Amino acid sequence: MKNVEKYSRSYFMPPVESLKWAQKEYITEAPTWCSVDLRDGNQALVVPLTLQEKLEYFQLLVDIGFKEIEVGFPAASETEFAFLRALIEQDLIPDDVTIQVLTQSREHIIEKTFEALRGAKRAIVHLYNSTSVAQREQVFQKSKEDIIEIAVSGAKLVQEYAAKTEGSFVFQYSPESFTGTEVEFALEICNRVLDVWQPTEENKVIINLPVTVSLSLPHVYASQIEYMSDHLNKREHVILSIHPHNDRGTGVADSELALLAGGQRIEGTLFGNGERTGNVDIVTLALNLYSHGVDPQLDFEDIPSILAVYERLTKMTVHERHPYGGKLVFTAFSGSHQDAIAKGFKWREDHPDEKWKVPYIVIDPLDIGREYEGDIIRINSQSGKGGIGYLLEQQYGYDLPPKMRENFGYRVKQVSDHENKELMITEIYDIFVKSYVNKQSPIEFLNFRFKKSDDYQTFLTIKIHEEVDEITGVGNGRLDAISNALQTKFDITYSDLVYREHAQEIGSKSNAVSYVGITDENGQIHWGAGIDADIMNASVKALFSAVNNLVVTTNHPIVSDATFSMK
Incomplete structure (x- = not known):
């Protein structure tokens, strides 16, 4: 391609080897999940959610099981402010759910944020300022010390306003554009903020290290996280959070490797909605854990219903091949795949207590509210006798001899090929009856x-x-x-x-x-x-x-x- 010379690697490796994460095989427990659908997700919509839509979406997140939900940037607009006030004044926040709000490190914004939080039982106040080389040079034109001062002064202001505002508050700091920041500098600025907040066992602090823009391979981010985890002040009293975006299509990989490297908390959205290519998809992350036998502590047992509410409110469409949620992700058209899947399901009938290992199907679709009919095996000209015979057996109870399955399979594929379309199970049944059943002509x-x-x-x-x-x-x-x-x-x-x-x-x-x-x-x-x-x-x-x-x-x-x- 042209102009490749204009691009270079704009990320920073840790100053020392940070590869302990590479020795771990899998994630053993679910992280703390924080949904940012109502902030990152909402600001990425062509038409942002109305107040009533936000309230409905908030309830959806509560029903799924999120215990931390970022509800917006209340100082940014009257709609954001009114939404937060509605949640508090209408007592819509369950006792076991903590809301989170975002604020820049500027006093009038911090003041407005705490005004909006008045009366909240418990809230996370998320302070941030940009720290990357690009932001320092091009946007702020400030030195490292100037950037540190912005963070430290903001940390002090958050502390002051929290002290005089009714409610219980947890502090969170993000060096925005962390992935484009020298790792040593990111560590220095986070430690300076921690020196202000002085976290304890009873009052832990969240340090959030966002992939504001994805710049590297996932293993680089994991090494950055491990280095930060190893060198943060008062680490035992710090909750290390990650917030990956998906510019390079590696949001899920960034998150999973970061959890191996010391991450304890993930900020993301349902189905990955967010700016540019999106935030990390919490549905995928959670069900990836589930596929390894780890309880994600979120309820995705009815994905179709969640998907319906999500698409109605956001006006977004989840891609048909999107992991777990897409309409076609469990579907096989290939004949060899269908045959293996059909035999896998047959094997499970005789071995119901065995661990799940059906070929080509990573988890049982029934566990997330999907159906076998129409979701697993669908028929077109690429299909094979195994899948076609399996559908006929499962839906109508006809267990054809192997050679007859082959003969019937060719008949069905010829119809699909001739009509250039997928065939529904009722059409397959009609072909079976017309071709073979109780034929009375000419004899x-x-x-x-x-x-x-x-x-x-x-x-x-x-x-x-x-x-x-x-x-x-x-x-x-x-x-x-x-x-x-x-x-x-x-x-x-x-x-x-x-x-x-x-x-x-x-x-x-x-x-x-x-x-x-x-x-x-x-x-x-x-x-x-x-x-x-x-x-x-x-x-x-x-x-x-x-x-x-x-x-x-x-x-x-x-x-x-x-x-x-x-x-």
Whole structure:
């Protein structure tokens, strides 16, 4: 690409090796979650939330289980101020939920912030100022000492206003644009703020290290976090928080590695809504933990309902392939994937106590409110016999023989390919019935009776071209006798009769289902299915269906010749 020379690495590695995080295999417990949907997320919307929409969104976050929720920047606008006052005055904040507000390190903004917080039972006051090289040089044109003074003076003002405001307050500081700041300088400014606030076991302080703009690979951020964690003053009384954005598409990776490196708290949003490419997606992070057997301490058991409220309020659309929440993330169209998934589910039926390890499906969709029907296996021209057969079995109770599944799979794929569309399960069922079930043309089965001596003798009543006749046949079993009667009467030759039967376990439980496959002289298998309350009737109907498919496919004279003699 052109102009690549204008770009360089604008981040800073720690001055010493910080790689202890790399020796850890996985995250063992959930972090403290702080939703910033109502601040970062809201300011990123084309049309920001109204007051009533904010109140509804706040309740959604409470219902999910967030214990810390950033509700806005109350000094920034009257809408933000009014929202915070509504939460406090209408007593909408549960006792176990702490609200968080954002403020710049400027006295009139800090004063307005605490005015808005009056009467809050407990709140986090989030103080920030920008510290990066780019911000210092281009925006503020200030020295490092000038930037430190902004942070320290703000920390003192927050302390002063908290002391004279009703309520209980936790202090939080962010060196905004941390990822573009020299790590030693970020440490110095955070420690200077900690020196002001003097955290204790009873009054801990939050130091938040944001990926305001993502500049590096995730492992660099992890090393930065580890260095800060190892060198912060009064570390045992500091809650180390991270706030990743997603400019490079690595927000989730940044977060997970940062947790390994000493992070204890994450600020993010539902489905990653936020400025530019967004904040880190808490849904993905939480369910990633869940997939490793770690309780995320958030309730995402009904993702579809959460998604519906989110999309309605934000006017945003979650991408169909978005992890966990997207409509297609559990869906397989590929034939080989469908076959593996179907066999995986079948295996779980016999091993219900085993850990989840179904191929291609990272967690059980049912655990987050998704359905197997329409969510897991969907059918188009790329699908295979395994997935198509699985859907037919799961939804309608038809367990086709393997070779019949293959034959049916080709039929379904041909329809999908010809019509250039995905097929719904009802359409697949219609193809199955039309292709195989109780076929009565051109040879219609009416009745039968048997006589048993050394062999079975059948007397079979049939109709063809509106003409009724009774034919006879002998065989070593009843179905064999009927088969011989048909072959003799109509001069049909086939071999290798395959037979299978089972009770229909879905729908009408009184029905029996039979499948018959017969191989013609050219080696082609023709299949039929029979459904009836009586198992013998179902078997005979399956045989007639297979024979009718054979005579139609081979263009036997009885198909087109209405004068074909029955006598």
